[in-house]
Amino acid sequence: MAEKKKKIIKTIKVDLDKCNGCRACEVICSAFHAEPKYSSNNPARSRIRMIRHPLRDIYVPVYAGEYTSAECMGRDKYIIDGKEYDECGFCRASCPSRDAFKEPDSGLPLKCDMCEDLPEGEKPLCVQWCLNDALIYEEREEEVEEDVKVEDVEIGLASLIDKYGRDKVIDIMARMAEKTKPAA
Amino acid sequence: MRYGDTGYNLEIDLTRGNVERVETDPKLTELHLGGLGTNAKLLWDRVPPETDPFAPEIPLMFSSGLLCGTPAPGANRTIITAYSPQTLLMGYSMMGGFWAPELKHAGYDKVIFRGKSPDLVYIWINNDKVEIRDASHLRGKGAVETAEIIKEELKEPNAQVAAIGLAGENRVYTASIEQGRSSASRLGLGAVMGDKGIKAIAVRGTKDIYIAKPAEFIELCNEVLKYIQYRNENPVPNVMTILQGLGSPQEMLHVDEKWHTENFMWGNSRVRRKDFWNKQIEDRWREVQLDVRKRLISCYNCPMKCGAIISVPGLSTYMMKCFSKLTYTMAAFVDDLDFGFKIAQRATEYGVDGFSTPQIMAFAFELWEAGILTDADFEGCPSDSEGKFYWLLDRIVRREGIGDILADGTYWAAKKIGKGAEDFAHNNIKKHEQLPLKLGMLNPVYFLMYATGEKINITQIEGQFPQSPFATMEERQEFISDWIQAPDEKFKQIVLDWEFRGERSNPYFPTVDMSVDIVDWQEKMHYIDDALGVCAGLSSFPLKPPYHIHNYPKIISATTGMDLDEAGLTQIYNRNRNLIRAINVRRGLRRIDENPPEDHWKRRFPELEEKLLDAYYKFKGWNNDGIPTKETLQALDLGYIAEDLEKRGIYDEEPSVKKASA
Ligand code: SF4
Ligand code: SF4
Ligand code: SF4
Numbered sequence: 087m088a089e090k091k092k093k094i095i096k097t098i099k100v101d102l103d104k105c106n107g108c109r110a111c112e113v114i115c116s117a118f119h120a121e122p123k124y125s126s127n128n129p130a131r132s133r134i135r136m137i138r139h140p141l142r143d144i145y146v147p148v149y150a151g152e153y154t155s156a157e158c159m160g161r162d163k164y165i166i167d168g169k170e171y172d173e174c175g176f177c178r179a180s181c182p183s184r185d186a187f188k189e190p191d192s193g194l195p196l197k198c199d200m201c202e203d204l205p206e207g208e209k210p211l212c213v214q215w216c217l218n219d220a221l222i223y224e225e226r227e228e229e230v231e232e233d234v235k236v237e238d239v240e241i242g243l244a245s246l247i248d249k250y251g252r253d254k255v256i257d258i259m260a261r262m263a264e265k266t267k268p269a270a
Numbered sequence: 271m272r273y274g275d276t277g278y279n280l281e282i283d284l285t286r287g288n289v290e291r292v293e294t295d296p297k298l299t300e301l302h303l304g305g306l307g308t309n310a311k312l313l314w315d316r317v318p319p320e321t322d323p324f325a326p327e328i329p330l331m332f333s334s335g336l337l338c339g340t341p342a343p344g345a346n347r348t349i350i351t352a353y354s355p356q357t358l359l360m361g362y363s364m365m366g367g368f369w370a371p372e373l374k375h376a377g378y379d380k381v382i383f384r385g386k387s388p389d390l391v392y393i394w395i396n397n398d399k400v401e402i403r404d405a406s407h408l409r410g411k412g413a414v415e416t417a418e419i420i421k422e423e424l425k426e427p428n429a430q431v432a433a434i435g436l437a438g439e440n441r442v443y444t445a446s447i448e449q450g451r452s453s454a455s456r457l458g459l460g461a462v463m464g465d466k467g468i469k470a471i472a473v474r475g476t477k478d479i480y481i482a483k484p485a486e487f488i489e490l491c492n493e494v495l496k497y498i499q500y501r502n503e504n505p506v507p508n509v510m511t512i513l514q515g516l517g518s519p520q521e522m523l524h525v526d527e528k529w530h531t532e533n534f535m536w537g538n539s540r541v542r543r544k545d546f547w548n549k550q551i552e553d554r555w556r557e558v559q560l561d562v563r564k565r566l567i568s569c570y571n572c573p574m575k576c577g578a579i580i581s582v583p584g585l586s587t588y589m590m591k592c593f594s595k596l597t598y599t600m601a602a603f604v605d606d607l608d609f610g611f612k613i614a615q616r617a618t619e620y621g622v623d624g625f626s627t628p629q630i631m632a633f634a635f636e637l638w639e640a641g642i643l644t645d646a647d648f649e650g651c652p653s654d655s656e657g658k659f660y661w662l663l664d665r666i667v668r669r670e671g672i673g674d675i676l677a678d679g680t681y682w683a684a685k686k687i688g689k690g691a692e693d694f695a696h697n698n699i700k701k702h703e704q705l706p707l708k709l710g711m712l713n714p715v716y717f718l719m720y721a722t723g724e725k726i727n728i729t730q731i732e733g734q735f736p737q738s739p740f741a742t743m744e745e746r747q748e749f750i751s752d753w754i755q756a757p758d759e760k761f762k763q764i765v766l767d768w769e770f771r772g773e774r775s776n777p778y779f780p781t782v783d784m785s786v787d788i789v790d791w792q793e794k795m796h797y798i799d800d801a802l803g804v805c806a807g808l809s810s811f812p813l814k815p816p817y818h819i820h821n822y823p824k825i826i827s828a829t830t831g832m833d834l835d836e837a838g839l840t841q842i843y844n845r846n847r848n849l850i851r852a853i854n855v856r857r858g859l860r861r862i863d864e865n866p867p868e869d870h871w872k873r874r875f876p877e878l879e880e881k882l883l884d885a886y887y888k889f890k891g892w893n894n895d896g897i898p899t900k901e902t903l904q905a906l907d908l909g910y911i912a913e914d915l916e917k918r919g920i921y922d923e924e925p926s927v928k929k930a931s932a
Contacts, residue, residue: 106568106575117341124484130476141587143564190476217573
């Protein structure tokens with residue numbers, strides 16, 4: 087059994103009523119994760135997505151969660167206060183059933199990392215740029231069972247395997263390794 | 271690699287159905303930045319001035335600004351240009367919302383239309399894939415409705431759609447282009463779009479926009495955001511509520527309309543109702559507004575909330591911003607705001623300008639009352655104030671009966687109607703309807719802006735400098751103490767010296783030279799915004815904005831890698847200002863046209879006004895008829911324009927105004 091460990095639980099409280107739909111959260115998330123940092127902007131790469139239907143007054147910022155290779159057996163649909171939200175409207179998964187949370191060119195899954203590269207004590211960027219306080223950051227300490235952190239690369243590879251099959255990926259990896267071998 | 275801009279325009283020939291992606295010359299960005307600047311350059315280069323605004327060769331341009339699609343807050347303006355069918359001059363109109371950044375992400379700085387489509391079409395720009403699609407099923411549909419249908423049929427909820435309604439299809443001169451919570455309303459560009467056979471342009475983009483110096487850039491953006499937050503927490507004291515904050519006038523937020531209803535004019539911009547506002551009206555208006563307003567909303571990447579989702583029971587939902595809740599209400603002399611929200615819904619779907627259109631209707635009813643228009647013109651028109659306006663709005667956008675004449679705006683309608691109707695079209699400059707505002711004492715700064723503005727719309731020219739003096743020295747000191755935006759100390763001194771009465775008050779103070787300086791500064795900021803695609807609400811329009819002449823050069827440099835300082839940016843502004851003036855000069859604009867409505871101020875000062883214009887022209891390097899001189903143009907790398915004006919004999923003309931002193 088895994089060991090118990092103290093862990094900081096990071097929460098972003100989302101207050102839908104306060105959101106003005108500006109998409110600043112998408113902008114800054116994509117710019118922060120650009121390489122080098124802030125060298126480009128593209129909300130399609132952001133790890134938070136505004137689900138917006140202005141005429142239906144639907145404004146839901148959703149954070150990218152885990153990658154999943156298969157979609158759920160069924161779909162959910164919420165009606166709150168008489169307002170019907172999109173199918174899977176609140177779901178965070180990067181899932182084959184939809185485009186959200188995938189890199190626009192490669193289709194690789196995106197996941198919110200809570201801006202882990204930021205210096206200690208700084209709030210995640212989407213929170214910093216949301217001047218309307220629709221996104222509120224909270225931290226608390228909890229005892230949890232430690233889990234193994236899966237690396238981004240591994241998640242990416244897993245999704246490629248799901249898409250193209252194990253053999254093909256291994257094949258290509260081998261070929262690329264050959265090509266990029268440093269000259270002897 | 272290009273930074274800030276994408277380096278590509280989309281050229282669409284509607285006659286031939288041809289679409290081309292064309293690389294642009296980076297030199298043009300250095301000379302004109304982008305947006306309005308490069309639009310003007312293309313307009314000058316591509317069409318001879320004699321061209322009719324509806325001629326197929328007129329390019330209708332939908333441009334982003336240089337900063338759109340970068341994380342710079344509020345950089346979301348779409349700048350639309352063509353020739354205005356109403357003024358016959360260059361027409362440019364801006365809209366906020368989400369369209370321009372989306373276009374950038376699709377990989378283009380501008381979409382340039384030429385020719386005319388034989389059938390009604392819409393354009394679908396999805397990154398590299400661009401389609402001209404049949405829109406016959408959208409004919410007659412509302413602008414908001416159209417956007418929804420298109421997103422649905424493309425199965426692309428994230429597409430941004432700019433569309434016209436019935437007014438644009440019917441070439442109504444006040445037709446707007448609507449896009450979500452925003453619209454490009456002024457000067458009839460919706461009519462040009464309709465004339466070209468374009469019902470809508472839908473765009474979706476998922477590409478990167480690059481920043482040259484990321485670390486510097488993001489720091490500047492963070493400063494801008496911090497300052498917005500500071501300003502939101504610290505409204506400017508000692509000025510009217512609507513002037514205290516950032517953004518466009520916060521008409522969706524505020525329910526207290528005492529100031530507007532008692533100071534702006536009712537009807538055909540004539541009647542002031544000084545005791546309109548009372549407790550009963552206040553309660554009713556608050557109830558109405560809070561009831562229909564579902565949410566306050568913003569444009570792309572902006573923390574402000576200038577717009578709102580409006581849902582009136584029984585009508586389809588739409589979005590609104592700024593002032594249109596009041597323009598119809600007041601033009602129609604209706605005392606219930608409920609009417610304003612209802613008729614604005616219909617007007618938004620039709621796609622018409624919320625300033626000009628109500629004035630046109632009030633003008634028509636005045637003509638009827640005066641017996642210049644007759645009962646026959648209004649056959650079938652209901653007699654109640656609300657019903658009348660709905661009825662006439664329907665006629666105008668359909669160009670039915672008297673509506674056909676009125677659809678060209680008050681200037682052209684009055685000319686056609688004759689019989690003294692011209693006196694009723696009293697609120698125009700350069701053939702275009704102005705705010706329904708009539709004042710007492712001439713303000714020299716406003717006189718110059720009204721007279722000379724190429725935008726022909728005061729809200730797109732003013733800003734930065736207070737509209738009236740502060741009462742006490744303490745208030746003046748307080749105002750200038752943190753006025754970091756002022757380009758020069760001399761502006762602070764003017765604020766300190768400016769009084770309500772006596773020698774240092776309107777109309778002789780600010781002095782002629784001071785007024786010219788102030789106007790130049792205000793204009794400069796608008797021209798820069800319109801080239802960068804930054805919302806005036808965060809820059810040129812309000813007092814103490816986050817963007818100003820001191821941080822703009824740094825922001826542009828960090829974005830593009832250009833090496834720009836304040837002098838360099840001022841040079842670009844002067845270039846764009848003179849280029850647009852030259853376009854209009856070539857279209858016939860002269861000093862004689864630079865004339866605010868006779869009744870705008872009760873007290874006029876013809877001699878002073880002449881001096882103001884003289885000094886303004888001189889400062890700009892223009893001759894006494896408002897035409898940029900050869901030397902001025904050459905110093906701005908616009909020698910080719912000087913040559914053209916010379917060839918046309920424009921420099922040898924008789925002055926348009928015979929001066930009293932001459
Ligand atoms: S930044 Fe805040 S207000 Fe803006 S869209 Fe995101 S959550 Fe909404
Ligand atoms: S916390 Fe960071 S990574 Fe997650 S969505 Fe916000 S900005 Fe993006
Ligand atoms: S200040 Fe207002 S109008 Fe301007 S971008 Fe922001 S929300 Fe839009």
